[in-house]
Amino acid sequence: MTMATPPLASTTLFADLDVAVELDAPLGRHTWYGIGGSADALVRPQTVQALATLLRRCARNGVRVRVLGSGANLLVGDDGVEGVVILLDAPCFKELQLNAEGPVTAARVGGGRDLAKTIHETVAAGLAGLEPLIGIPASIGGAIRMNAGGKYGAIGDVVQSVTIVGFDGEERTYARDQVRFEYRHTDLPAGIITSAVLSLRASEPLGLRERAKEISKYKASVQPLAEHSAGCMYKNPVHPATGQRVSAGKLIDDAGLKGTRVGGALVSPQHGNFIVVEPGARASDVAELAALVADETFRRTGVRLEREVVFWRRGEA
Ligand SMILES: Cc1cc2nc3c(=O)[nH]c(=O)nc-3n(C[C@H](O)[C@H](O)[C@H](O)COP(=O)(O)OP(=O)(O)OC[C@H]3O[C@@H](n4cnc5c(N)ncnc54)[C@H](O)[C@@H]3O)c2cc1C
Structure with a gap:
């Protein structure tokens, strides 16, 4: 499903509000992957009241709102995201x-x-x-x-x-x-x-x-903690044969996928459930590799993987 949003530079969404606004803000530097495009607006509310008013205005004007934490479980698409991304880095939060x-x-x-x-x-x-x-x-x-x-x-x-x-x-x-x-x-x-x-x-x-x-x-x-990743790409699934939760990393390893690469994205040789990136990688490399890993793991082990990492893509609900 896609959502259209009005251009934010021309709105009065932020008028008289205690918020810091950065238009066309690159999000990669706020995520552990360090890649991906820009948010139409990255907004730092300075008070809870400013946050609440902003959310009300966004809802009234049909502006999409997302919230960014430390960006450690997040892949931002190469085209970035529409609307407002909220960052809670003011002292009150x-x-x-x-x-x-x-x-x-x-x-x-x-x-x-x-x-x-x-x-x-x-x-x-x-x-x-x-x-x-x-x-x-x-x-x-x-x-x-x-x-x-x-x-x-x-x-x-x-x-x-x-x-x-x-x-x-x-x-x-x-x-x-x-x-x-x-x-x-x-x-x-x-x-x-x-x-x-x-x-x-x-x-x-x-x-x-x-x-x-x-x-x-x-x-x-x-875990490869020093590499650029978003932690485990997939949740540990419940095995259909045993009803027990099993390690997604082990299934991916058993499927022989460690070290598999798409562009600058790589299944970590240390931990099969980590997709790490090298300089120059694109978010589309990570997304493509993640899809390949899920398909191949299912083909080789019969277990379906459910993604843990949140993907943000422009226009997607
Ligand atoms: C090296 C590495 C190791 C990791 N190891 C683990 C691990 O052992 N166990 C584990 O569980 N996870 C692990 N992770 C994943 C990640 O640390 C967790 O998922 C963490 O909870 C993400 O928090 P965040 O603030 O970075 O959220 P983000 O990645 O910024 O956002 C994740 C989701 O939470 C939402 N969100 C963020 N802040 C808020 C808010 N204030 N209110 C509402 N929604 C919000 C976002 O909109 C998004 O949907 C690891 C990640 C890395 C990079």
Whole structure:
């Protein structure tokens, strides 16, 4: 499905709003892939109120809105994207407040805050709960939207509530029991996660730091963290024969696809589920290689892969 949007330079969408606007803004520098085209407008709201008003105006004017976190799970198409891309990098979206009540601390954290920084600070404060996510590049909003996690746990395990400004401009808070956190998925309504409350536990600091180090070491040993990628391209699928979740990376490896290349995109020789890029790669190389990997894996193993990485392409809903 395609969507037409009015040219943004000629609109009054941003008039009198506390927002910073960059028209025709290259998005590659905001993503881990480092490639892809431009957004018609990259907008940094400076307050929650400005964000809400902007979303209301966009909805009224039929302007498409997307939200960018750390760009660690994202492939932006070579033609970029239409409409408005929101970036929550103003201080009001990056706050961290720790409220201790006995052994449990409620950490109120902004949706645009860096996950790694938050883990570092909470571990240093002797608070356990986020350290299973060490090494996962993300903003808090992006991590919650994707229910980021791995072998040691997922962010959903510690979420107490999530506050979202919907595309209608209304702010709503969802309690833990109103949200389903599943493997790399949440059923949170559409909109922009502006903050969340996480439930962390007091823990012996030395032991906690050791555990964080161990997890970090494990992650670096299994994933090509220094390369340009968006993490795992595919979710670990449920095997049709056993009903068990199996490693997509192993299936891709079993299908003999490690090292397969399209243009500047390559199936990582270290981890079959990572598609990494070399200088000069195009987003279309990654998309073509990802499709080839899914087709060949199905042909050779009989298992269908579902994409984890989000693709943004101009005109696509
Ligand atoms: C080297 C590497 C290793 C990785 N390892 C892991 C891993 O072990 N486990 C794992 O789960 N993931 C992993 N990933 C993928 C990625 O880190 C996660 O998916 C992460 O949650 C993405 O967060 P982000 O802020 O970068 O989101 P983005 O990539 O910016 O966006 C992803 C999606 O979330 C939406 N989104 C972003 N911010 C918000 C917001 N504030 N409100 C609403 N929606 C929002 C976007 O619109 C988009 O749909 C890895 C990625 C890389 C590059």
